[in-house]
Amino acid sequence: MNQVAEKDAAEIRAAISGMDRAWNAHDMKAYVSYMTEDADWVNVVGMWWKGRDQVYRAHEAYHRTIFKHRQLHEPETVSLRSIASDVVIATIVQTADGFTTPDGHVEPPGRAVLTEVFVRREGEWLLAEGHNTTIVEAAQRSNPVKN
Amino acid sequence: MNQVAEKDAAEIRAAISGMDRAWNAHDMKAYVSYMTEDADWVNVVGMWWKGRDQVYRAHEAYHRTIFKHRQLHEPETVSLRSIASDVVIATIVQTADGFTTPDGHVEPPGRAVLTEVFVRREGEWLLAEGHNTTIVEAAQRSNPVKN
Numbered sequence: 001m002n003q004v005a006e007k008d009a010a011e012i013r014a015a016i017s018g019m020d021r022a023w024n025a026h027d028m029k030a031y032v033s034y035m036t037e038d039a040d041w042v043n044v045v046g047m048w049w050k051g052r053d054q055v056y057r058a059h060e061a062y063h064r065t066i067f068k069h070r071q072l073h074e075p076e077t078v079s080l081r082s083i084a085s086d087v088v089i090a091t092i093v094q095t096a097d098g099f100t101t102p103d104g105h106v107e108p109p110g111r112a113v114l115t116e117v118f119v120r121r122e123g124e125w126l127l128a129e130g131h132n133t134t135i136v137e138a139a140q141r142s143n144p145v146k147n
Numbered sequence: 148m149n150q151v152a153e154k155d156a157a158e159i160r161a162a163i164s165g166m167d168r169a170w171n172a173h174d175m176k177a178y179v180s181y182m183t184e185d186a187d188w189v190n191v192v193g194m195w196w197k198g199r200d201q202v203y204r205a206h207e208a209y210h211r212t213i214f215k216h217r218q219l220h221e222p223e224t225v226s227l228r229s230i231a232s233d234v235v236i237a238t239i240v241q242t243a244d245g246f247t248t249p250d251g252h253v254e255p256p257g258r259a260v261l262t263e264v265f266v267r268r269e270g271e272w273l274l275a276e277g278h279n280t281t282i283v284e285a286a287q288r289s290n291p292v293k294n
């Protein structure tokens with residue numbers, strides 16, 4: 001298990017880059033084109049969107065408001081592992097610009113760790129699940145495991 | 148896809164309950180017995196533990212300190228969906244007691260949303276990935292999607 005074939009890894013990394021480009025272009029139609037119809041997403045404050053249509057509507061609303069000026073940086077880590085036939089988990093560590101609060105204040109940039117579950121459906125790797133958590137930098141020094 | 152066979156759902160729900168019981172008994176050996184050797188875990192502050200051994204060591208350390216008196220409540224939601232052969236994603240909404248800070252203060256209880264990816268290996272459903280995010284209750288009213 002675990003090891004991802006080179007061709008699959010290249011396709012999944014291309015999908016991740018494609019999602020980031022779509023995000024930075026605020027093109028949410030393109031963004032969700034990398035997802036399965038049943039894709040769920042959990043965001044950093046624990047909102048759980050069920051299915052691609054909800055994921056689209058939520059992101060579309062935010063990209064017109066709090067994410068209007070927000071850009072994702074190049075990921076610092078993209079780690080892939082195969083957990084079953086046609087299923088790969090990507091773990092991504094990435095900085096994003098801060099979001100814009102309703103009163104126009106721009107928050108500082110911050111890092112997040114994302115779990116993205118990719119499945120191969122009809123030959124194409126698509127995102128079936130995304131889950132995003134803000135890295136609380138001050139907490140990291142109390143991590144009992146140094147990795 | 149999506150629909151989980153009744154027998155599989157029962158086995159996965161039993162594993163989730165078993166993990167909760169182990170957590171509440173602070174028995175981390177039992178807790179990680181539900182996991183694959185390559186299981187990763189991302190916690191609420193963005194710590195990423197790689198493999199069952201790291202997940203064990205981190206939880207063992209926390210259960211001797213900040214989680215010493217912490218209990219998980221019955222989940223309010225356990226939603227299962229099949230994304231591929233032998234792979235089921237569980238999304239769980241659950242309240243936990245607050246943790247104990249180093250100065251002995253006990254934080255209030257809070258809700259979290261967990262993504263748990265289960266795989267069937269040699270006939271047994273095991274956790275291959277867990278990702279946990281605190282639900283920021285104050286943010287929920289600005290969720291663009293009502294679900």
